[in-house]
Amino acid sequence: MRAVKKDVVAMVSARQAEEQEMLLMDSQSETTRVSARELAALRSQLAQLQQENRLLHEKLNAALDGTGLCLWQGMIPSGELTVFNLQNFEHGQMAPHFELWRAKLHPADATAALDSYLGHLNGKYPFYEAEYRTLSPDGSVTWLWDRGRIIERDAHGLPLRIMGAHVDITQRKEYELRLAQQVQTEPLTGLYNRQAFSEASQWRMAQVQDAAALLFIDLDDFKAVNDSLGHSCGDRLLLRVADWLRHVTPPSGLLARMGGDEFVIYLDQQVSEATVRQLAGQLLAHSADYQELDGQPIQIGMSIGVALWQGNGVGYDQALDCADRAMYQAKQLGKHGYQLSWLPAP
Numbered sequence: 001m002r003a004v005k006k007d008v009v010a011m012v013s014a015r016q017a018e019e020q021e022m023l024l025m026d027s028q029s030e031t032t033r034v035s036a037r038e039l040a041a042l043r044s045q046l047a048q049l050q051q052e053n054r055l056l057h058e059k060l061n062a063a064l065d066g067t068g069l070c071l072w073q074g075m076i077p078s079g080e081l082t083v084f085n086l087q088n089f090e091h092g093q094m095a096p097h098f099e100l101w102r103a104k105l106h107p108a109d110a111t112a113a114l115d116s117y118l119g120h121l122n123g124k125y126p127f128y129e130a131e132y133r134t135l136s137p138d139g140s141v142t143w144l145w146d147r148g149r150i151i152e153r154d155a156h157g158l159p160l161r162i163m164g165a166h167v168d169i170t171q172r173k174e175y176e177l178r179l180a181q182q183v184q185t186e187p188l189t190g191l192y193n194r195q196a197f198s199e200a201s202q203w204r205m206a207q208v209q210d211a212a213a214l215l216f217i218d219l220d221d222f223k224a225v226n227d228s229l230g231h232s233c234g235d236r237l238l239l240r241v242a243d244w245l246r247h248v249t250p251p252s253g254l255l256a257r258m259g260g261d262e263f264v265i266y267l268d269q270q271v272s273e274a275t276v277r278q279l280a281g282q283l284l285a286h287s288a289d290y291q292e293l294d295g296q297p298i299q300i301g302m303s304i305g306v307a308l309w310q311g312n313g314v315g316y317d318q319a320l321d322c323a324d325r326a327m328y329q330a331k332q333l334g335k336h337g338y339q340l341s342w343l344p345a346p
Helices: 002-064 098-104 107-121 170-184 194-207 222-229 231-248 273-287 316-332
Strands: 069-075 080-083 128-135 141-153 159-168 211-220 254-259 262-267 301-310 337-342
Touching: 080 098, 107 128, 107 141, 107 159, 141 170, 170 194, 194 211, 194 254, 194 262, 194 316, 211 273, 211 316, 222 231, 231 254, 231 262, 231 273, 262 273, 273 301, 273 337, 301 316, 316 337
Parallel strands: 301 337
Antiparallel strands: 069 080, 069 159, 128 141, 141 159, 211 262, 211 301, 254 262
16 A cells, blocks of 8 residues: 555656646746747837937938038047038048047147137036147148037036037138238239238337348339230239249248339348348349240349338338338439438437
């Protein structure tokens, strides 16, 4: 009996174990089915979110297209930079890290740009804003207007994330430069005009400590060239004279066309009576070489007046008037020569 009872108990235990195993397998199977359903649902949600993200990105690009705005984000602890829409830029042109961006800054603009950016991160400024140039490996320059602000901080108030936008303003800067050049130069020769020369000379004259000089140059018999060969030929002669004056004027000097056939040169570096006389002699010697223009023989010379002074006590109008009177003295003495006049110390 005991043996039979033991067999029955063993059979019942085995049966119970089998049922428990089947229940466990059913439970695992159900769990697997639930996990698969949840995973499929998560994948579906992810695909939907990715699709929504693509649509939002397309809408962002469409909204910003033509504005020139490039949106960017900076992860401050890591230095990672991301530009969300490239506009007219190409992949690889946008620096992916703060240090790479810093390295691209033009040396003349880096201090101001970094002061604004780091000053904002440190709480000095309410936002970051700067206009600066970046340098490409090929040496090309791009002007940017850039603005951003911190949008996320950690529990201690330290900045984590900054977002902003920049715009390529290279064309605007080039236009401003051309406009400034047009304001400062006269259209035929591209030399300083009367107003720009006056302003630049006055500023320089206020700083000078040693000798300085102003040469007033008038082309002799230029009217006869215009009358006999026409104004177009006269303009070409003025261009040749301007080119040669650029060549002989020291790099530190200022050169301008005052109008008509009158030119002026201002000098304040290594100036002495001897160096000024040497320069005037060079001008006279070279003007005699202009013997033919467009196949036509011409006869032209220069009358030059030189004003010399010491220190910064002489005014621009005073120096110009002195050089002008010296030039007329040269004309009265037979043209194609120069006269030099020292201005008295104030």
